[in-house]
Amino acid sequence: MRHQPPGTLARYTAAARINHWIGAGLLILLGLSGISLFHPSLFFLTDLFGGGVYTRVIHPWFGVALLISFALLFIRFVRHNLWSSDDTRWMGALSRVLANDEESAPEVGRYNAGQKIIFWLMTLLILILFFSGLVMWDRCFFSYTTIEQKRIAVVAHAAAAFVIICIWIVHVYAAVWMRGSVRGMTRGTVTAGWSWRHHRKWLREVARR
Numbered sequence: 001m002r003h004q005p006p007g008t009l010a011r012y013t014a015a016a017r018i019n020h021w022i023g024a025g026l027l028i029l030l031g032l033s034g035i036s037l038f039h040p041s042l043f044f045l046t047d048l049f050g051g052g053v054y055t056r057v058i059h060p061w062f063g064v065a066l067l068i069s070f071a072l073l074f075i076r077f078v079r080h081n082l083w084s085s086d087d088t089r090w091m092g093a094l095s096r097v098l099a100n101d102e103e104s105a106p107e108v109g110r111y112n113a114g115q116k117i118i119f120w121l122m123t124l125l126i127l128i129l130f131f132s133g134l135v136m137w138d139r140c141f142f143s144y145t146t147i148e149q150k151r152i153a154v155v156a157h158a159a160a161a162f163v164i165i166c167i168w169i170v171h172v173y174a175a176v177w178m179r180g181s182v183r184g185m186t187r188g189t190v191t192a193g194w195s196w197r198h199h200r201k202w203l204r205e206v207a208r209r
Helices: 014-038 040-049 052-081 085-092 094-098 113-136 138-144 147-177 181-186 192-198 200-208
Strands: 008-010 189-191
Touching: 008 192, 014 040, 014 052, 014 147, 014 181, 040 052, 052 113, 085 094, 085 113, 113 138, 113 147, 147 181, 181 189, 181 192, 189 192, 192 200
Parallel strands: none
Antiparallel strands: 008 189
16 A cells, blocks of 8 residues: 555556456457357458458467466456355345445455456356367367267357357446446556445455555
8 A cells, every 4th residue: 555646555466457458358359250250240340350261260369368368367366256255245235236325235355246256257158168169160179079069069159158248248337337446457556435435345454464
């Protein structure tokens, strides 16, 4: 706290922020290139990547890069996203939180239960997308799987992609809705007032340290 501008706290390091934005950019590129190959009506989006052939070639590599990027984030933040009894109580007060009445809800640590759920869903979905993508990646792995396995992988890949796009939308909306949150991932700091309102338990822990 002493090394930050008055009234602010360090929340994310520069390395964490760079990693986050790389992952966010890769997720957008994967979404655009993926849906361009999903249906003929969206094929025009392949022009963003130089055409259909280049899109088909580069899409899997975007996926590999995202897995590496998210793995680094996972290692960095997994210990902060372990579920606790406080999260269960917070979920029980979710209606009050959504009604902007956080004062009467249980105090929150570094991440609230909603953020933890998104973290674990992203982890699961990225793994599903990666391994189903490997089955579909005929250029490299055609001979290792059967046609039936490829069909199952296509359905799993499309379903996981749809869900992860929905989660990404919710994540962005929540970050904007909770004023001051975006600052943490752009400047690396948050205000003491923001911390007291949304992550009071974490603020107490930082103050004790």
